[in-house]
Amino acid sequence: MTWDTIILGAGAAGMMCATQCGGRTLVLDHAKAAGEKIRISGGGRCNFTNMYAGPENFLSGNPHFCKSALSRYTQWDFIELVAAHGIAYHEKTLGQLFCDTSAKEIIAMLRAEMTKAGAELWLETSIINVGHDGTAYSVTVEASGKRQTLTCTNLVLATGGKSIPKMGATGLAYDIARQFGLRVTDIRAGLVPFTFSDGRFKDISGVAHPVCATANGTEFDEAMLFTHRGLSGPAMLQISSYWHEGQSISINLFPDSDPFEELRTRRQDYGRRNLTTELATLLPTRLVDHLSQHMDLSGNLADQSDTLLRTLCDGLKSWEMIPSGTEGYRTAEVTLGGIDTDCLSSKTMEAKTQSRLFVIGEAVDVTGWLGGFNFQWAWSSGWAAGQAISAT
Ligand SMILES: Cc1cc2nc3c(=O)[nH]c(=O)nc-3n(C[C@H](O)[C@H](O)[C@H](O)COP(=O)(O)OP(=O)(O)OC[C@H]3O[C@@H](n4cnc5c(N)ncnc54)[C@H](O)[C@@H]3O)c2cc1C
Numbered sequence: 001m002t003w004d005t006i007i008l009g010a011g012a013a014g015m016m017c018a019t020q021c022g023g024r025t026l027v028l029d030h031a032k033a034a035g036e037k038i039r040i041s042g043g044g045r046c047n048f049t050n051m052y053a054g055p056e057n058f059l060s061g062n063p064h065f066c067k068s069a070l071s072r073y074t075q076w077d078f079i080e081l082v083a084a085h086g087i088a089y090h091e092k093t094l095g096q097l098f099c100d101t102s103a104k105e106i107i108a109m110l111r112a113e114m115t116k117a118g119a120e121l122w123l124e125t126s127i128i129n130v131g132h133d134g135t136a137y138s139v140t141v142e143a144s145g146k147r148q149t150l151t152c153t154n155l156v157l158a159t160g161g162k163s164i165p166k167m168g169a170t171g172l173a174y175d176i177a178r179q180f181g182l183r184v185t186d187i188r189a190g191l192v193p194f195t196f197s198d199g200r201f202k203d204i205s206g207v208a209h210p211v212c213a214t215a216n217g218t219e220f221d222e223a224m225l226f227t228h229r230g231l232s233g234p235a236m237l238q239i240s241s242y243w244h245e246g247q248s249i250s251i252n253l254f255p256d257s258d259p260f261e262e263l264r265t266r267r268q269d270y271g272r273r274n275l276t277t278e279l280a281t282l283l284p285t286r287l288v289d290h291l292s293q294h295m296d297l298s299g300n301l302a303d304q305s306d307t308l309l310r311t312l313c314d315g316l317k318s319w320e321m322i323p324s325g326t327e328g329y330r331t332a333e334v335t336l337g338g339i340d341t342d343c344l345s346s347k348t349m350e351a352k353t354q355s356r357l358f359v360i361g362e363a364v365d366v367t368g369w370l371g372g373f374n375f376q377w378a379w380s381s382g383w384a385a386g387q388a389i390s391a392t
Contacts, residue, residue, distance in 0.1 A: 014382065050094070195327055
């Protein structure tokens with residue numbers, strides 16, 4: 001069976017690409033349904049883009065690489081598509097756009113656009129191997145126990161990264177890329193909770209607090225959540241992408257204020273009040289209880305000299321710790337690293353040394369922050385490759 005284009009992976013990037021390719025396009029996926037990560041994303045409402053998306057929201061070996069695709073298919077283009085399909089959405093916070101009803105609407109929209117473009121979708125299809133004879137690609141697949149070899153002119157790798165293997169994530173794109181001589185950078189889990197092997201936050205699991213969290217010089221002002229295993233919440237997921245094993249992270253429990261002046265004023269007026277009682281008006285009570293087991297918070301306000309208060313407040317504004325690790329690919333929202341951008345054209349996503357081989361989405365060494373940026377990269381890179389294919 002001969003196709004103009006075969007796209008491996010019916011996720012966000014693969015489906016978007018299929019809407020643009022034109023010609024005879026086939027999308028293959030081993031999953032039972034297309035767009036499974038879209039379905040579970042954003043708590044079932046899919047944070048499908050971010051109004052403020054720009055190149056500065058992405059990590060990559062080459063921070064300039066994502067600029068071309070992001071500027072040619074922007075968040076506003078995707079928002080227009082969502083609106084044209086009558087999907088209601090809202091901004092939750094920080095420019096993050098979510099469906100009002102269900103992420104399934106985004107999948108249905110992409111499926112409808114694929115149908116309009118004449119693209120075919122084969123699910124529950126295993127990809128056995130891929131080859132190239134100098135003119136065309138061959139893709140051997142197996143479905144319902146039947147094996148066959150398909151050929152195509154354009155091959156698109158859109159099988160994503162390694163995060164959430166339970167949902168069918170594999171390293172297939174990396175393996176095929178290597179087979180054709182493309183480099184793959186080191187990869188690791190990103191947007192992932194931190195773990196502490198001593199279970200130090202078990203007693204305050206479930207407590208959340210807004211913080212400014214820093215790792216490797218990059219900081220994020222968002223909520224933090226203590227868990228049985230360690231630290232989670234948006235602030236922690238964001239800095240996890242900048243953190244490397246063995247490094248410390250810093251947490252500012254008072255991102256918008258300095259409690260020093262506040263506690264000094266209260267010391268004048270209410271010197272006989274307990275320090276912990278006063279702190280519990282500024283921080284969650286369970287967090288203060290936890291802190292009091294690890295630092296000296298005994299005594300009344302009147303017992304605290306300026307020096308003691310300063311030391312305490314500095315500690316609360318710069319709480320340093322070294323995580324044991326992260327929860328890894330099991331729960332990571334993304335895979336950092338991937339197919340080296342040096343091997344790809346930023347305009348078309350085509351491999352520089354392997355004609356008609358394209359790589360899009362999370363498989364590429366471009367990773368977004370939390371907040372709709374990863375889907376925007378999937379849409380933009382998928383669109384760029386699809387347009388390039390349709391132009392040939
Ligand atoms: C829990 C969770 C929530 C998330 N929420 C958001 C969010 O709200 N906003 C946001 O921007 N990003 C979010 N992300 C990240 C986002 O889902 C990904 O960055 C995005 O889906 C990447 O798109 P992709 O098309 O490159 O890969 P995927 O969407 O992962 O698609 C890859 C496809 O390839 C298929 N595949 C893989 N290996 C094989 C193989 N060997 N054979 C055949 N098929 C294969 C898979 O079944 C899958 O359908 C979330 C991720 C997770 C895990």
